[in-house]
Amino acid sequence: MGKIPPSFRSAIGNPNLRNPSSLFRLETPSPSKPSKKPRPQKPPKQAPPPPLFKSPNLEDAKSLFDSIAAATSSDPRLPNSLLHSYAAPPLLLPRPLHLPHPPLPLLPLPLPLPLPLPHPPNPKPHALRRPPPDAATADIAVRALCSASRLDHAVELLQELASKHCPPDTYTFNHLVKHLCKSRSLSSVYAFIDEMRDKFAVKPDLVTYTILIDNVCNSKNLREATRLVSVLHREGFKPDCFLYNTIMKGYCALSRGGEAVEVYNKMKEEGVEPDLVTYNTLIFGLSKSGRVAEARKLLRVMAEKGYFPDEVTYTSLMNGMCRKGDALAALALLGEMEAKGCRPNECTYNTLLHGLCKARLLEKAMEFYGVIREGGMMLDMASYATFVRALCRDGRVAEAYEVFDYAVDSKSLTDVAAYSTLESTLKWLRKAKEQGLALSTQIADLPQEHGVCFLLSAIKDVKVSCKA
Amino acid sequence: MLHQHMKKAITDNPKKLANLIDLVNLPSTVREFVGQSQISRLGCFKCVWSYIKTNNLQDSNNKNLVNCDEKLKSIMLGKPQIDLAELPALIKMHFPKEPK
Helix, strand or coil: CCCCCHHHHHHHCCHHHCCCCCCCCCCCCCCCCHHHCCCCCCCHHHCCCHHHHHCCCHHHHHHHHHHHHHHCCCCCHHHHHHHHHHHCHHHHCCCCCCCCCCCHHHCCCCCCCCCCCCCCCCCHHHHCCCCCCCHHHHHHHHHHHHHCCCHHHHHHHHHHHHHHCCCCCHHHHHHHHHHHHHHCCHHHHHHHHHHHHHHHCCCCCHHHHHHHHHHHHHCCCHHHHHHHHHHHHHCCCCCCHHHHHHHHHHHHHCCCHHHHHHHHHHHHHCCCCCCHHHHHHHHHHHHHCCCHHHHHHHHHHHHHCCCCCCHHHHHHHHHHHHHCCCHHHHHHHHHHHHHCCCCCCHHHHHHHHHHHHHCCCHHHHHHHHHHHHHCCCCCCHHHHHHHHHHHHHCCCHHHHHHHHHHHHHCCCCCHHHHHHHHHHHHHHHHHHHHCHHHHHHHHHCCCHHHHHHHHHHHHHHHHHHHHC | CHHHHHHHHHHHCHHHHHHHHCCEECCHHHHHHHCCCEECHHHHHHHHHHHHHHCCCECCCCCCEEECCHHHHHHCCCCCEEEHHHHHHHHHCCCCCCCC
């Protein structure tokens, strides 16, 4: 028995399923794709040299496929794997792929994707003892179409396949729903779900609801989220940890830490065990709504439950401290974090840089900027803008220019964003200098000796402008 | 706080963005400096700033100041020395608003 060719394996670990956000992991339907199901035995002839499908040379794959197809029985995986190869990224740029005809009809799908998607060339396959498309076929095609942003086609295809062959499995369905949520109106997503339920008996499951709730939370529509939760109860689903995390995230995004705590308490009442993401979300939410002390307490609670705070936890907490203007506490926390063997990441440094600039601890901020530079890390927009402003205000314009260069070279920001920030900061600086009066109010809340320096330089400027 | 608004406004505002990245026909002085007949305001800034860096024109005592050489002086209103803080404003002068 040959081993599984790589093309099958990549069908399992489809990158589209991964959620990029590490801060809040929305559960993704575990990508156990059809390929994981126990399979019938493979005919030995079928094991092609592994690298084949990964090579850009699809012609080779096709001719090999032909020869195999001619000789072998109907194994549904075969067309699927070829399909998967076609669906591999290069195709997504609609590169014209002209396939000669013989092998094509046996692909149950118009996968070389002639532009306006016609009806899938209909199952001649049966006549030719070709395997009919199955759920795996639908899954691969729908994912490919989704990642090429051709959602209309994906919907059309899914429904066509569902009506003619077999209903899609929940993974495919949920994947499509997730993509629809991103670019369509909520009502059209609901319409799609209803249609699937009425026509093909594909029912939304807990994951579908979680996706929907996440989506409405992201658009800050918490009323709809609450409604969805009640629908979900009516349908007889019991919310799981992921769902609670998603709802909490919704509240946190709106800085409503209180409600997030309520969700957390409800979760405990229902006997759902919180996980690391729950705690991270909660700490983030509390920090964001200024309840740092409570967030800090949670750190101990989670340790008791056996979850070790990670860099996300610490960074959220530091963020909260910096919001309160207590950058020194955030620095102390950094020490504590490193002592526990937790490595700060890019986001941590950016948070600290931002906080230190706000707290006017420019020297410390310079230090962290040095660390960021050395590690080749990116600057985010907020910390870049604050840092540039702090430098300019301190009369260190040349260094601000240098930060501008770094932001552009490291591709942290587009040059437009970086330059417009720099330009507007310098404009603001000039105006601030011109308006000595506006300054004096600002100086009132400047702490320490910076205020005095600023005052002196302002006075000097006023004198100069008087002379002129 | 004021700043937060500004930073968002510029990249979101299509007019201001266009103002920054649209190619503009250059007056002869600037044309000679950049070696192109058209450039955007952003491109011009980057060009001048890299010219300053490659020719080491920053004052060694105060990096915020730039001692202009003849070539740079020609597009900086003939000033012998400029402050980096005023550089964007000086460049902007070569990109007048188009009359409606």
